[in-house]
Amino acid sequence: MSRSFYGRTGVDFRDTLSDGLSSLSPLIIEASRVAVVDGAEIIRNHAHDLANVSPREVGHANDGRHMRDTIEIAVIDQPNGVSARIFIDLGNVPYAVHQEFGPNGKPFMRPAIDETREEVHQVMAQSIRDNMAGGFNLGTQVRFRRFA
Secondary structure (H helix, E strand, O other): OOOOHHHHHOEEOHHHHHHHHHHHHHHHHHHHHHHHHHHHHHHHHHHHHHOOOOOOOOOOOOOOOOHHHHOEEEEEEEOOEEEEEEEOOOOOOOOHHHHHHOOOOOOOHHHHHHHHHHHHHHHHHHHHHHHHHOOOOOOOOOOOEEOO
């Protein structure tokens, strides 16, 4: 008759493992959120550089800004992960869609995504590594709970 590990040793790993995994989950979510924002900022900055700008001091947006200055990032928490939406409020800059997709427009969002893809992947990976490294240390001692 085989006995469980606990029965043979009196050491219960279940609580330690459960505690470790439950504390790791928020860490992974936060590291992912930071990485997504880091990647989105690279794309937004490149889109800003590519966006068409009128030579006027005041932009054509309803609030007086240039289109490139209205590019924003929204972080979206989803049940299966985190994503970012890089967008321009079409209520403020109604011509932005024509600039991106129109026959005489000068696209700036899609090229920004395509041209920064490798850099974004590298920055996101490094961001996750950096944020996860501070959250746990594999070299730390493991605590065991002994039961009588």
